[in-house]
Amino acid sequence: METEYPDRIAMRYYDDAKEGVQEVTYRQYAHDIRCIAGELEATLSDPVGKKVCILAANSYHYAASIFGSVLAGAVVVPLNLQKSWDDIHYELDLVEAAAVLHDGKYLDREPALGEVYADKLLPITGYQKYQPSEGRVCQDREALMAIMFTSGTTGRSKGVMLSQKNLFAPMPAYCDPFNVMLAEMGVDHYDFNHFTVLPMFHIAAFTSLVSWAIMGMAHNLCTDLRNFYRDLSLMPCDTMAAVPVLLQSIHRDVMRGRKDRLGKLRTLTCGAAACTPQMMLDLMHNGFFIMQMYGLTETSGDGTWNNDQSEKHISSVGMGDEPICQYSIQDGELCIKGDPVMMGYYKEPELTAEVLVDGWFHTGDLVRKDEEGYYYITGRKKNLIILASGENVSPEELEKLLSACTDVQECIVKEKDGKICAEVYCPAEAQDAVRAHITEVNRTLPLYKRMTLVEFRSEPFARNATGKLVRG
Known part of the structure; x- marks a missing residue:
């Protein structure tokens, strides 16, 4: 990037302090990436193979930190800023974090982060006072390069191991x-x-x-x-x-x-x-x-x-x-x-x-x-509903039919007490219309697929980081 198109724009972002859009060229981007590698080399002594976690909101510094960590030979581990302290603590412990690059937002919300990992916290903008490093040329394309935690809709997130070859x-x-x-x-x-x-x-x-x-x-x-x-x-x-x-x-x-x-x-x-x-x-x-x-x-x-x-x-x-x-x-x-x-x-x-x-x-x-x-x-x-009769029912198939009703804002189909249950989020005044729609849908379905229970909820369903509904 620094040799092929150094003067092209790599990033733009609005800077609240400067009250305007800032532009970063690929030349500057590459320089900052090298400075992050230099920071990790100075801070961790030998960062190769060590886990560098990033716990911050989207920013130019976040993007540069991803590449800087990789350039230093570390394993980059981006974390979800919206997760609970229990989940973040679990993930930091699991990967045995050597450093946590952060912007202060999570620390403000969860002071326990500073109490447990005080010696590992590094400001995400701290690289600006370090000299650029040449970094490391990848010696093994099949070696671990990143751990990405799945968003997950049930249970603990899993750490997906990815190599340079994978990515x-x-x-x-x-x-x-x-x-x-x-x-x-x-x-x-x-x-x-x-x-x-x-x-x-x-x-x-x-x-x-x-x-x-x-x-x-x-x-x-x-x-x-x-x-x-x-x-x-x-x-x-x-x-x-x-x-x-x-x-x-x-x-x-x-x-x-x-x-x-x-x-x-x-x-x-x-x-x-x-x-x-x-x-x-x-x-x-x-x-x-x-x-x-x-x-x-x-x-x-x-x-x-x-x-x-x-x-x-x-x-x-x-x-x-x-x-x-x-x-x-x-x-x-x-x-x-x-x-x-x-x-x-x-x-x-x-x-x-x-x-x-x-x-x-x-x-x-x-x-x-x-x-x-x-x-x-x-x-x-894993969502298939297997009835006592041995029949398999896809909840997603029924959810699509339910969503054809314009009053249905969100819905999940599940098994409850041996019956197929539709759980629906919609305006209270639309509940009768939704029930009527379900009755009409059921007439088109075989008996084993019919939704015989209907539950209404007053709040939207929880969603994971990618926008998927979290099933109970």
């Missing part, structure tokens, strides 16, 4: 679709800017930082979603990857005639959880190019891509990233093999053995594949 293997899949799309649009990719809203502890943001640097393109950082529209208006943003909850807000703006609030944003990537087909069609019909993707932390974010803009495949997560990955459907479950597949779960050999069988990673996602090679997610294997 860089899918880069063609991340870069090539943009190059093809921009060629079709007649746009110079150096003038195409990414609006970054996903948290940097998430695999999609992590790999985006790498792929954008490979292409020499600019990231515009949204460091706080409360300033989403301000930042969008102040920086030239062309594309954005987002979870469905955020895309729903964009969809509302568009359908209410407020597309102007979105500036020059024109391409949207949706992943992490399913978006409704109608929402995506509405956005397409209003001039947006929609890319759907399916990937997992365990596959370095790789999986499938859907760039088709037709209604025919709107419900699909796309086609496989072949030949980088191989795909197999085993007992209805999607399995993936290839260089992007993780080394395993950190200190969890039994869990690793459950999901990695003969090199195949068992995703836990149930799929079908059409004659053109497009994959469709039909549910989660």
